[in-house]
Amino acid sequence: MSALCLTLTGAEVLRPEGVSVEPLGISDGVITDTPTGREVDLSGFMVLPGIVDVHGDGFERHLAPRRGAMKDLGEGLTAAEAELGANGITTATLAQFYSWEGGMRGPEFAERVFTSIASLRARVATDLRPQFRFEVAMLDDYAAVAEMIARHDIGYVVFNDHLPHEALDKGKRPPRLHGQALRIGRNPEKHLEFIQGLHAAMGEVPAALDRLSAELVARGVRLGSHDDRRADQRRAGRARGVAIAEFPETIEAAEEARAGGDAVIMGAPNVVRGNSHNGNASAIELVAMGLVDALASDYHYPSLKRAAFLLADGGLLDLAGAWGLVSTGPARILGLSDRGALRAGLRADLVVLEAGSRKVAATMAAGRISYMSGEAAARFIG
Structure with missing residues (x-):
């Protein structure tokens, strides 16, 4: 099972410093501090630590x-x-x-x-x-x-x-x-x-x-x-x-x-x-x-x-x-x-929630998808 190489954009991201809408890069199973790979627009979603x-x-x-x-x-x-x-x-x-x-x-x-x-x-x-x-x-x-x-x-x-x-x-x-x-x-x-x-x-x-x-x-x-x-x-x-x-x-x-x-x-x-x-x-x-x-x-x-x-x-x-x-x-x-936080160098463990309903839309562990559904799935698949 291979890890993804992506940059998540547009989402409210819960980082150690607080919530921001800055892009979140994922490469080789870890979080990066620079954009990488294909962009996935997650506007309308929240991204939090797994x-x-x-x-x-x-x-x-x-x-x-x-x-x-x-x-x-x-x-x-x-x-x-x-x-x-x-x-x-x-x-x-x-x-x-x-x-x-x-x-x-x-x-x-x-x-x-x-x-x-x-x-x-x-x-x-x-x-x-x-x-x-x-x-x-x-x-x-x-x-x-x-x-x-x-x-x-x-x-x-x-x-x-x-x-x-x-x-x-x-x-x-x-x-x-x-x-x-x-x-x-x-x-x-x-x-x-x-x-x-x-x-x-x-x-x-x-x-x-x-x-x-x-x-x-x-x-x-x-x-x-x-x-x-x-x-x-x-x-x-x-x-x-x-x-x-x-x-x-x-x-x-x-x-x-x-x-x-x-x-x-x-x-x-x-x-x-x-x-x-x-x-x-x-x-x-x-x-x-x-x-x-x-x-x-x-x-x-x-x-x-x-x-x-x-x-x-x-x-x-x-x-x-x-x-x-x-x-x-x-x-x-x-x-x-x-793990435990969305910070460069840590495992890409994260959960994507619908911002309004807070329903789990996708889950990723070490850059690998363990769950995905609905609109979030459509955006990831492209």
């Missing part, structure tokens, strides 16, 4: 739209990549579980997903990057996890703990246990016994996490925590080298992250809804407090673009600041200094 999604699991519905319906994960990921392009996303972090929950979140499925991502990456325009979401209660799997992360060269690992500790502490059957067990083909009583055992051994987790974190940090892997509620949880993570706080559930946790220099990621759907779907901290409130470095698609890819414009239209941030939460900010968190 969206960098730092955490998303919306691809799951393409892998198994119904139980057992998708056997070829490559086809499912190809369909997911088309959706990413249609939503202006040029770099996508695909968040895959390695969890006691089994099924699509189990170790065997994780292996298949990471293998499929690796085989597909070179054949699509969107930069697909795996994220490893590890359920820390799985003490017997720590060695296998370290090996899998190394073998697939995964650069971003997030620690999760979704065990229903409150119910287990009280000796109760966790909600939804029966359906969850049947969905993954496990006897409900055996499943309950299994998670009770994981819960009982949680006292051994901190030491195991210390060892695993040290190994991963030494390899240059970025580490994140998920759903921190308390300041002490964030401090404990930071002490292990876990410098990214995904979706902190309280202002207290977000403030501790900011005080310690950690990156804070919130969900774009939280912004679009106006609040968290489960009563946690409001992303809009945290943005207003200056506590958010990036927004992530979480479970809904269209929310990234919409959230940025909601923040800008509401006057909470200017357009550059709001769009930076879905471009520059997440690129910085992922250590991708070659």
